[in-house]
Amino acid sequence: MILLDILQLQRKQFFRSSFFGQGLAIKILLGLFGLYMLSMVLLLTFVLPEIFRSLAKDTTAYAVFTSVLLYYLSFDIIIRYFLQKLATLDLEKFLLTPLKKSTIFHLSLSGSIFNFFNLFGWILLIPFAWQVIIPELGVGIGMNWILGMLALPVISHYMAMYLKRIEVVSNFKGIFILAAIILLGFMDYMGWISIMKISEFIFSPLYSSPITWTIYWVIAVMMYIINYRLLSAYSHMDDWFSGDTSGSAIGRFDWLEQKGTTSAILANEIKLILRNKRTKTALWLGLFILFYPLIFYTNPDLNSDYWKVFIGVFVSGIFMINYGQFMIAWESAGFDGLLTRNVPQYEYFQAKLWILAGSCVILFILSIPYFFIYDDIFLPHFASLLYNIGVNSYFLLWAATYNKKKIDLSKGSMMNYQGTGATQFLIALPLLFGPFLIIAIPLGLGMDNLAWIILGTLSLISMALHKFWMKGIIANFNERKYLTADGFRQKA
Amino acid sequence: METIISLQNLTKIYGQQKVLDIPELNFFKGQSLGLVGNNGAGKTTLFRTILDLIAPDTGTVHVKGIPVSHSEAWKTFTGSFIDESFLIDYLTPQEYFDFLGKLHGWNKEDVKQALIPFESLFQGEILNNKKYIRDLSKGNQKKVGIAGALLCKPEILILDEPFANLDPSSQFLLRQMLSDLDKNTDITMIISSHDLLHITEFCERFLVLHKGLIVKDELRKEETLAELQAYFQAQIMPEE
Structure with a gap:
């Protein structure tokens, strides 16, 4: 049974993946994170019906649910697009076996259904039917609804997979569809169209006619076939690789390169960020975190002055914290070249500082709309920005000189802990909570504005000590450079 | 001596x-x-x-x-090339040479001039190619590295x-x-x-x-x- 053998291989691949080869501390941490997520989902399934009952003022809980289902689906597709892995490239080793190509593709496509995201969808949707639909509309319609709902994660799964695939093999950019989804969301927000109405139109037939669920499954199967067709059409492996590699050099930074050495190094660093998977993920995460204040500031419990600084540091500093920790390790692949070339060290670190500080300023500017929505957050956020630039950036550069683990830039995306040690988690703590120590006393005395002024002033003083910090960082770098270079030469 | x-x-x-x-x-x-x-x-x-x-x-x-x-x-x-860790692999060869030139205070025209002797070695596959160094073949990566080492007229190679x-x-x-x-x-x-x-x-x-x-x-x-x-x-x- 060759199919069974392949399943065995998949199992081994899973359990022998680098994830399970991590250090014990990270394993425990990720395990706890997984448990937390799972328990949150389970909790949600109990709370969800209550939420929808409370939302339904003059209508029913399931009607409200139906009207927001399309939001969920769009969000689901976007998340999957960014987080879910495309399994195509794993197929290469099987293409040389005597198995039929069609068998391999079917295996790969159908196997991909069993993943965390789909499980999440099913766990979320099915208990809801049990608690809301069946008691209110009876078992018959309840079953119809459940059967229909089962198809939804499958549809969004194959939809996201298709977007990712088509992007690899053609010039089409799946990101445009995502942009379209976001645009529709915006139009809905402005009241130009009503996604709720559309959602009702699409999903309310589930209550009326008993076999509507088959329609959703027909769509799901069609999505499957479309994916299968695409795979068959591009069954030669180079179709998938060429798309990955032939991408022409993006971004021209002539204006930066014309200037001094610092700008040339800076331009290189920007290219590094834009041209590598791993760093691009950090960029996306930074933009994603921009929505954090929405979660925090709408919750009155978390709306205290302490949290304002925490969020301020987090929002403007997330890219810096994420990226800055590995500031030197990003260049691990070319580190020997860096050491033997005439790269002036002061300018080198200066350029890195510009990147870090620049990212803070950009994220701060992008978060300006919040200042109009929520009162009294401009000062704490601004003080946090100064703190990020004046204290955290130097701290990160200094900490980065201790990092000697190689990073493979092409292996991207979330949940990639390559190059990460326990130190990386420790580093994040003083960055985020350091300001608390500074503002604790004035805030405890109820003097908010004084707290912000102290935080800002101390940060400005730190900035004035620029040369002093730089000297320390460079001295540390030189002291450790043999160790660092040796570490980077080891295979990751 | x-x-x-x-x-x-x-x-x-x-x-x-x-x-x-x-x-x-x-x-x-x-x-x-x-x-x-x-x-x-x-x-x-x-x-x-x-x-x-x-x-x-x-x-x-x-x-x-x-x-x-x-x-x-x-x-x-000093110009040197030992292995790929001397390259900056997310740059195109042209960008890489321009950067090395920049470190010596050269402008792009200087770099262009200095690259002329390498044209036959490159066989038209290195320059004016939008590929990143990481996507080049091992042989072409080596050529880029050697040219990078020789580019700025070193006294020691x-x-x-x-x-x-x-x-x-x-x-x-x-x-x-x-x-x-x-x-x-x-x-x-x-x-x-x-x-x-x-x-x-x-x-x-x-x-x-x-x-x-x-x-x-x-x-x-x-x-x-x-x-x-x-x-x-x-x-x-x-x-x-």
Whole structure:
């Protein structure tokens, strides 16, 4: 049974993946994170019906649910697009076996259904039917609804997979569809169209006619076939690789390169960020975190002055914290070249500082709309920005000189802990909570504005000590450079 | 002859094993030196030590009388290529050369001029190509690295296995280039190779390294190639 053998291989691949080869501390941490997520989902399934009952003022809980289902689906597709892995490239080793190509593709496509995201969808949707639909509309319609709902994660799964695939093999950019989804969301927000109405139109037939669920499954199967067709059409492996590699050099930074050495190094660093998977993920995460204040500031419990600084540091500093920790390790692949070339060290670190500080300023500017929505957050956020630039950036550069683990830039995306040690988690703590120590006393005395002024002033003083910090960082770098270079030469 | 690089009392120990043990060694200005030795002889370790990438356990490396670990000045006149970690792989070759030029205060036009001698070596596959260095073949990556080392007219050139991975035509071209460079300029070359034929062609001095020790240090003569071949053949014979 060759199919069974392949399943065995998949199992081994899973359990022998680098994830399970991590250090014990990270394993425990990720395990706890997984448990937390799972328990949150389970909790949600109990709370969800209550939420929808409370939302339904003059209508029913399931009607409200139906009207927001399309939001969920769009969000689901976007998340999957960014987080879910495309399994195509794993197929290469099987293409040389005597198995039929069609068998391999079917295996790969159908196997991909069993993943965390789909499980999440099913766990979320099915208990809801049990608690809301069946008691209110009876078992018959309840079953119809459940059967229909089962198809939804499958549809969004194959939809996201298709977007990712088509992007690899053609010039089409799946990101445009995502942009379209976001645009529709915006139009809905402005009241130009009503996604709720559309959602009702699409999903309310589930209550009326008993076999509507088959329609959703027909769509799901069609999505499957479309994916299968695409795979068959591009069954030669180079179709998938060429798309990955032939991408022409993006971004021209002539204006930066014309200037001094610092700008040339800076331009290189920007290219590094834009041209590598791993760093691009950090960029996306930074933009994603921009929505954090929405979660925090709408919750009155978390709306205290302490949290304002925490969020301020987090929002403007997330890219810096994420990226800055590995500031030197990003260049691990070319580190020997860096050491033997005439790269002036002061300018080198200066350029890195510009990147870090620049990212803070950009994220701060992008978060300006919040200042109009929520009162009294401009000062704490601004003080946090100064703190990020004046204290955290130097701290990160200094900490980065201790990092000697190689990073493979092409292996991207979330949940990639390559190059990460326990130190990386420790580093994040003083960055985020350091300001608390500074503002604790004035805030405890109820003097908010004084707290912000102290935080800002101390940060400005730190900035004035620029040369002093730089000297320390460079001295540390030189002291450790043999160790660092040796570490980077080891295979990751 | 003027000494340009001098090593004194150099040792490097990994674990229990002495991988480098050189009491004294001088490199002379304008003299090209071929370094040979089987795998594990310590060639790359020697190169890395000269380039201040590895801190020796004892001893120092002086370039023009200044210890390499105390100054950055040698970097302005030293070109080197050991492996891919000397490249910046997310740049295109053109961007890489422009960046190297920039570090020497050159503008793009200067870089363009300096690249002309490499055109035949590149065979139209390197420049004006939008591919990133990481997506080039091993051979083309090597060409980029070698050109990068030679680009800014170095006084000292250090190349580790420059002929490996190159196609036959490119090997011939590179040998020609290095030979011309040796004849026409004052450059000091230190080049390692497993291909004895290539380096006996243009190197004036030969160093044979074996388990971290210098076992031969000779100037080129008529029978150098035969002697080297005899030496390496003796290595595979059972010990007498």
